[in-house]
Amino acid sequence: MNLDPYLASVLADLDRATALADEQTRAVAAKVATAVEPALRLALVHALSDAAANVTSELTDAAVVVRMEGRDPVLAVHRTEAVPPAPPTPPAPPIPPHEPLAADSDDGETARVTVRLPQALKGQLDRLAAEAEVSLNTWIVQTLRRAISTVPSGTITPTIHSARRVTGWA
Template identity: 35%
Template sequence: MDLTPYVETLRRELAVAAEAGGDDARELAERLTAPLESAARLTMLNVLSAAADEITRELAPGSVDVRLRGLDPDFVVTPPPADSGAATEPAGSVEPPRAPAESDEGGTARVNLRLPAHLKARTEEAAAREGLSVNAWLVRAVSAAVDAGGTQPRTAEKARTVGQSFTGWVR
């Protein structure tokens, strides 16, 4: 997404407003437009990021990410997985946990998570298999662990087969 047209519109609007103030205001507006360009771009990126977070909450377990490429943001949309395989699953199969609904108490929080390289790679592979972003996959995994309350035993007997993947705890 090219932000340049929006920055130029802001620059033109500032120039029009300065025209009403005379020559001194026009000179001041010309001196301010260059430093304001980076501030305007940063503000627009913050707005786009907040919008992507809001859309992600509504789209969960899908997601929308904003990535910066040079000076311009790009959107990466990961749609929720299709339920097309629901009719072919065995009757006793367990549906994977859904991403949690947002509570009325607040928005999202940023957490820095450090993973060993091999676990990060496995996490990325698991997310890709389910058609999710790593963030959406981690939100789902944390939600399932918290909702379980830690009361489920972590044994190999707890594992279940769902399609061609395995779910459950292993020691």
């Protein structure tokens, strides 16, 4: 998806907004527009990723993914195998507030988490996501869901090494 027409529209709006200003103000506005173009491009890609995640959450047999080709995002729909419905299970007891939500719970909302990764590890994760033909975000979410679904409840016990860092093994 070529983002250039959308960015050009924003820049044209800025140009129209400063049409009655003096030349110095218009020159400053043009320089600001050039400086914020990468941030606008990134914001549009984030909006597309969020929209793809929202659409995917509504689908049962497909996933919408966003991948980058150069500077342009590409939206793709990947069909998944339909899984026959499992027989109904009795309702589980309510989860006490101090326990984490189960891996398959999905309240429809998303949260943003920042994780600092070594560059080499990020490169490997990017490669794995590309091989799976999904975005890195989608690949990480799917991997975390699989990991949580295979861990029996209560087996993750963090060990505190310092007042600022918590680590542990599952």
